[in-house]
Amino acid sequence: MSAAWAMVRHRFASFAGTFVAVFLGVAVVAGSATLYLSSRPQAPARYDQAPVLVTPPAPGTGDLRDRRSWTSAQASGLADRLSMIEGVTAAVPDPWFYVQRLESGRPLGDAQASLIDGHAWSSVALGGYRLTSGRAPAKAGEVVIGTATPPDAATRTSAANAGLDGSPTGVRADTAVTEATAGRVFEDAAGGAMAGITVEDSAAGKVTVGGEKVALLTSAGPVKWLVTGTVDGPGFYVTDREAAGRASGVQVIGLTVSGDPERVAEAARAVLGPDGVVRAGAERDALEPGSVTRIRWIGAQLLIALVTLGAFATVFVVSSTCALSAAQRRRELGLLRAVGATPGQVRRMMHAETALIALLAGVLGAPAGMAAAPLLAGPMVRTGLEPAGFSVTWQPAALAGAIVLGLVVSLAGVTAAARRASRIPPLDALREAAADPRPMTPARWVVGPLCGVAGGALLASMPALPLEMRSTAGLGAAMLLLSAAALLSPVLIVPLVRVVARPWRRTATGMLVREGTLTGVRRVASTAAPVLATVGLTVLLAGTVATIEVAAGIDETAKYPEGIVMVPDGTPGLSAAAVTAQGAEPELVTRILMTVGDATASGYATGRGDALVLDRFSAEKLGAAAGDTVAVRFVDGAETELPVGAVADETTLPSVMVREHDPDAMTGMLVLDKTPVATPGTRVLPIHDFVMEEIDEEGQLVDLFLLALIGLTAGYTAIAVGNTLLMATAARRGEFRALRLAGAGTGQVLRVVTAEAVLAVAVGAILGGLVAGISLAGVRAALEDEIGRDIALVLPWAATAGVTALCAALAVAAAAFPLLRGARDSPAGAS
Known part of the structure; x- marks a missing residue:
């Protein structure tokens, strides 16, 4: 451990890539985990004064949409039984139904939230709401209007605008507000008598209590109900009898209690037996509205994907960095072996070095990720990935878990490099060569062709597969082919470099770039492989999604006759x-x-x-x-x-x-x-416009996921490319001194290094684009067979160019920085 600490302390620049990769990975994991753990289901605010809730038995399908209901008569009978329990002050069935305010013939508020906005008057007791003006409804056609919107039912303005909440495009999101702007209630000085009190509310519009009829939309059609009063809670309240007739059963019976809720809950379980499920404490949170749960689920999928990708990308970058570092330290490690270090000691030293870097990066990265998490809460709500009212809370488990995960994935990434380093013979301490020794390992020779053969076979067999499996098989073949190209990159690079560099082979710079690249195949492969994977994934994922959207539009439109x-x-x-x-x-x-x-x-x-x-x-x-x-x-x-x-x-x-x-x-x-x-x-x-709107709504969410995943992948690729070239260029200072000693100026050497970096990125981008393009053509062919129509192949040129340009810019900067920093070095130092 002391040797590892000394190495890290005196040669920290050699571990910069590992540090940055682990720092970023831990920050992503800590931030994502904090957001995920902060997003927990919550019981609706309308049950705040009902610490015990009773629901029907689960149907056993495992689908949350299959919540069972009681009939109105069943719920009334159960409520009578529950009301006899000691400590229960009221047992209130809560039927709900769809109702939405109309203003000038336009529906107001959120479409999905309005599905549960209609309630029975007796249910106001469950939320502790009070009558703030007027009187309770007494007969059919009368309604009491709520004047507040609780956080759990707050309208999802941005989600509706973006079409990400499952509501139809065209929702009047501009009419949606939250509790803070819910309205103004002017109570009658006479003590609640109806006296033409005007109420302004976000969901209810402007109404006059005591005479005006409000225009509402129900599942049956438009209605006009007499407004008899207002309450300080959300929703629309009608007589219990009318609510029972409009609701599709009863899914909740709320219990208001005096005394210990847990004791009441136990007594209720004994009374009901298998006829109902009693929920108290945190169990009540299972009753969160389905529309809100869906939003949380969508956000959770993105966060889980980010954590998974962050962990895997960290392993990849750490492994690549450690492998290159071991190759550059070959003489040093050979010297350690020559003075008596055993292979086990070499492995333990490299593991200890990586562990120290990972702990330092984790201790700094985890708090940084948690600090950034609250900044993402607002954007996630606006894009429909979290419900309105979502806030980030302190999650110590996310902090500790991210640090531990960073340590584990870092040690996993260094394992292969440490094993290879421990096999370096002591004689390597006496060797020094510019050419890379054996850039292709036996494992690459075995696994690379196997992946290529498997991917090609899968593409060739796609016409014989069932239609529903072809798209999936095409994506699997693409992943195998990309893996094969990355593993075989040291072999593929040589002929590709010869072809790309051929036009400039007769110039001095072109010759130096060509020969330096062919000599340092391992260095070029380490730079090109992450670019290959990122460009390939960008082309494959973005192109597949775009092609599928085109196919879906053609297929869905064909299901309907021409018309509107x-x-x-x-x-x-x-x-x-x-x-x-x-x-x-x-x-x-x-x-x-x-x-x-x-x-x-x-x-x-x-x-x-x-x-x-x-x-x-x-x-x-x-x-x-x-x-x-x-x-x-x-x-x-x-x-x-x-x-x-x-x-x-x-x-x-x-x-x-x-x-x-x-x-x-x-x-x-x-x-x-x-x-x-x-x-x-x-x-x-028109039917075609409707179909494309539906596809675009789903596509916006998919595009959001793609943007996050491709962005994170590109970020890690940039780290890998930058770190590889930074380390490689720093290790070539002797070579650059020799060039200057031979008469080359700093500008000439800089042009050589820059050209080498751009060439490496270009090689990776070409390989990735070719492999992904072939796979994408296979996916398109599968889709054409599936729907029986020709489909245009969509290539994401803009995304591909952006990712490639980012990698090239960072590669040039990383390669030039050590050279410019050492420009003052005397060429006499060259040996």
Whole structure:
């Protein structure tokens, strides 16, 4: 350890690449882990005064969308039983339904949040909300409007603008505000009597309590309800009876308690048995709205990808840096072997050196990453990767974990280099040669061709593979071919350099660049390999995504007849009134759970026709065919048995059943064959434009992921390239002194070094682009076979040029810096 410490202390510049790689990796891991651990589910604010919540038993499918419901009668019966428990002050069922405010015929607020904005009046007790003006609703057609938007339901303005939250393009995000600007409530001085009090609220607009009817949109269509009062919470509150009729079952019963909530929860479990799930404490957070959970999930995928890529890239850069360092220290390590150092001592010394660098980089990088995490909270909310109200909290586990992970991946990266270094013979202390000894190791000769053969075979076999596997097989073949090119780069570089440098072979600079590159194949390969991988991945990933988007647009457009479609505009779906106004029958979409024996299948079903039709996947999962009987559970908790009329492409149910059991069901889109009738919450556009909008919405999220992943990869590549050339150029000072002694000026030597760096980057970019282009052509061919149509091959020229230019700029800077720094050295020092 003392030898390792002395080496690190006196030759820290040799370990700069390892330090920077580990620092960046630990910072990425610490920051990402802090963001991930800070983003935890939270129970909705409307249950703040209900420390114990009861939900129906889970259906056992593992899909969060398959939450079961009680019927209204079942929920009332269970609430009566729960209210008898000692310590329970109230047991309140909480049915919710879709409602959205209209202003000048335009829906306000967030489409997805509005799905749960309608509530029964009795549920205000669960959030501790109070009547701030007017009176409670007493009959159908009356409503109390909330004047606040809690953090958990705050509208996702930027996500809606970017189309990343699953809501239709065109949401009026400009009308969305948060609790801080929710509005002003002027209470009646007479003690709550209705006296024309004006309320201004973000979701409710301007209404007058006590006489004005507010225009709202429900799943059935537009309605006008009399505003009887306001509460200091969010949402729209109607009578319990009307809420029960509009809601698709009851999913939550809230308990307000006096005393110990845990004791009440235990008593509730004993009373309910298998009829319900009792949640207290942190278990309540499982009731976070699905739209918010989806946002957290999307953000989590990006953070997990960043952590994984950061760890692997750190291993790669550390391994590359340590391998080059060991090659440059060959005489030094040979001298240690000559004076009696054993192979084990050499390995332990290199591991100790790397461990010291990793600990230092980790101790500095982890706090830096955690300090940067709060700066990313706002952008993540704006891009729809975290819900509104998200904030970063102190996470000591992220700090410690990132440091430990940095140490582990650094030791993993140095293992191969340390093993090779320990095999250096003592006689190497007496040798010095400019040519690289054996740039191709036996492992490269074995693994490289194997990867190439496997990748080529996979591309060749793609026409025989099932259609659904071809795109995946194409990506796998590309990864194998890129790995083969990186492993065989020392062999491929020689002929490629000869071809690229041929036009300048007769000039002095060209000759020096050509021969210096061919002599230092290991150095060039260490520079070109990361460029090859990064350019190849950029071309492959960005090109595949762009090509798939083109194919998806062609394929989806072909599913519809030529014409126009009516789609939601700022709403989660088309209301029944909007569809019937066009002279069409609503095709309501609902979610069902189907059972045959012990087999279950869940999914969406469309209300159409007068019989149950199963999609092929569900029929196979259930083992059901036409004529069999299937048990169906609807979203409102009701169950029935239906005969299977047929097996087709999608699941359909009798329309009357969907209306009866899912009052909140809406139509997704409507193909029009005549002049449309304007209705609230709808818009009309050509089918092709609609399809491309849908693809663009998903593509924006994919592009965001690509930007993050390619950016991080390019950053690590820049580190690897810069560190390789910095170390290599510093080790060639004797060679440069000899050139100046022979009459070359500093400018001439600088041109040679710069040309070598650019040549190495160009070689890597050419190899990566060629391999990725071949693989991308295979992916396109697979997609063409899959959809039966010609597809244009999309090459990401801008992204490829940007990544290559970044690598070239850093390569030139890293190669020139040691030369300029040592420009004052006397050429007499050359030996």
